[in-house]
Amino acid sequence: MTIALIVVGVLILAISGFLGEVVGKTLTPVVGAQSWFATRFQAAIDFFTDPRDVASLTAKNTQLENEVSQLQSQIIQLKQQLSETEVLYSLLDFARQRPENKYVAASVIGRDPSPFLHYVIIDHGSDDGIQYGMPVVTQQGLVGKVDAVTAGAARVQLITDPGSAVNIRLENAGVEGQAVGSVTGDITLEMVGLSATLSANDLVLTSGLGGDYPADILVGQVLNPSHELNSLFQTAAIQPVVDFSKLRAVLIITNFTPVDIAPLTPATAP
Amino acid sequence: MALLVQVVVFIILVILQLAVVSAVPLLHGMADILLVWVAAWALLSRGRSAWVYALAAATSTAFVSAIHPIVPFVSYFLVVLLARFFQNRIWQSPFMALIIVSFAGSLLQSLISYIALTISGVGLDFQTSLVQVIIPTLFLNLLMALPVYAICKDLHRSLYPYEVEI
Numbered sequence: 001m002t003i004a005l006i007v008v009g010v011l012i013l014a015i016s017g018f019l020g021e022v023v024g025k026t027l028t029p030v031v032g033a034q035s036w037f038a039t040r041f042q043a044a045i046d047f048f049t050d051p052r053d054v055a056s057l058t059a060k061n062t063q064l065e066n067e068v069s070q071l072q073s074q075i076i077q078l079k080q081q082l083s084e085t086e087v088l089y090s091l092l093d094f095a096r097q098r099p100e101n102k103y104v105a106a107s108v109i110g111r112d113p114s115p116f117l118h119y120v121i122i123d124h125g126s127d128d129g130i131q132y133g134m135p136v137v138t139q140q141g142l143v144g145k146v147d148a149v150t151a152g153a154a155r156v157q158l159i160t161d162p163g164s165a166v167n168i169r170l171e172n173a174g175v176e177g178q179a180v181g182s183v184t185g186d187i188t189l190e191m192v193g194l195s196a197t198l199s200a201n202d203l204v205l206t207s208g209l210g211g212d213y214p215a216d217i218l219v220g221q222v223l224n225p226s227h228e229l230n231s232l233f234q235t236a237a238i239q240p241v242v243d244f245s246k247l248r249a250v251l252i253i254t255n256f257t258p259v260d261i262a263p264l265t266p267a268t269a270p
Numbered sequence: 271m272a273l274l275v276q277v278v279v280f281i282i283l284v285i286l287q288l289a290v291v292s293a294v295p296l297l298h299g300m301a302d303i304l305l306v307w308v309a310a311w312a313l314l315s316r317g318r319s320a321w322v323y324a325l326a327a328a329t330s331t332a333f334v335s336a337i338h339p340i341v342p343f344v345s346y347f348l349v350v351l352l353a354r355f356f357q358n359r360i361w362q363s364p365f366m367a368l369i370i371v372s373f374a375g376s377l378l379q380s381l382i383s384y385i386a387l388t389i390s391g392v393g394l395d396f397q398t399s400l401v402q403v404i405i406p407t408l409f410l411n412l413l414m415a416l417p418v419y420a421i422c423k424d425l426h427r428s429l430y431p432y433e434v435e436i
Contacts, residue, residue, distance in 0.1 A: 109289065110288030110292065110334070111288065111292035111293055113288065113302060114337040115298060115300045115407050116337070116383050116384065116387055116403060117336050117337060117387075119336045148336070155334075155336060157336065161336075162387070162392045162393065162394055163387075163392045182395075182398075183395070183403055184298050
């Protein structure tokens with residue numbers, strides 16, 4: 001009987017459209033209670049399980065930090081490889097632009113321990129066809145010449161060395177002179193006659209005179225031409241095109257044989 | 271064993287000098303780690319090993335460098351001589367002795383290099399050389415003296431333990 005009354009009541013509520021409202025009002029406190037209970041239960045669960053989560057998160061964080069460090073070191077390595085590749089590509093481009101020359105590429109592996117001298121040591125020697133006196137260049141321009149050779153390495157005298165003198169010509173002025181190194185690594189233009197018109201930014205190229213270097217290799221640009229009173233020659237600083245402090249790879253021109261003009265030089269009178 | 275360790279250390283020093291120390295100039299001066307090491311070893315040891323070190327350092331430098339071979343031989347042997355001179359006079363403060371020997375040895379080496387290059391026809395302006403090369407080199411060598419002395423002392427102590435009186 002009771003069940004029949006409940007069913008009839010529900011049907012009446014459903015037909016009259018009040019069932020949803022009644023059910024909603026009836027269930028709201030239940031849902032609230034459920035929500036309250038669930039929140040407290042979850043809090044209790046969290047209270048007991050959080051320490052383990054922190055530990056696992058810390059471990060995960062450490063692992064991720066390690067991965068980030070590894071990836072960063074990989075990025076650095078790749079950047080380094082990329083810059084080395086760029087250097088090699090630019091050297092290759094330079095070699096392709098001058099097909100008449102044969103080149104051997106070498107890495108700079110050391111510098112002369114004497115602070116007075118400007119020499120570098122490269123990782124290729126006579127086993128690779130390198131001989132004394134061969135010119136050394138980069139994609140930018142002239143570096144120097146081979147000064148000593150062993151089987152697996154060679155020493156290169158830079159044009160900034162105080163003992164270096166390169167016969168050069170100025171592209172615009174059309175005059176010849178010498179580019180002389182110094183202990184500070186600065187290059188000075190010397191032996192230029194007073195009649196020549198030196199101008200800043202004039203390109204300095206090898207002249208080929210003397211047989212030490214091939215002609216027309218870029219050396220640098222003229223800076224600050226000067227003429228001292230009563231001097232026989234004009235001088236100027238030369239800004240080299242090669243950054244000698246960052247020299248990492250060079251090309252040795254192996255098919256150029258330097259000419260030894262010493263026997264042709266007249267002996268000095270006693 | 272001690273000889274083997276010293277040979278390995280010496281090779282490492284030469285590589286360091288050529289690849290690292292020579293590439294870190296101050297103005298245009300650069301430290302000579304071999305010179306400071308020879309000085310420190312000569313002050314710490316009393317046997318012939320310092321002379322052997324000087325000979326090895328001079329030979330390797332003469333082989334690698336474009337400077338006249340007489341320069342490293344004279345300068346490194348002078349350093350050992352100086353060290354032996356000061357070893358008995360400033361025995362209570364070996365680090366002070368190392369500073370003096372490094373300073374005097376570096377100065378002598380620079381002057382010998384300057385003279386050798388001038389004789390061989392390389393035109394060097396003395397004032398520029400002094401300001402740009404010699405003084406920075408002296409400073410760098412003195413700066414290197416402290417770490418080199420510490421490492422050299424540890425190595426010497428591990429290779430040649432002091433006798434303990436009971």
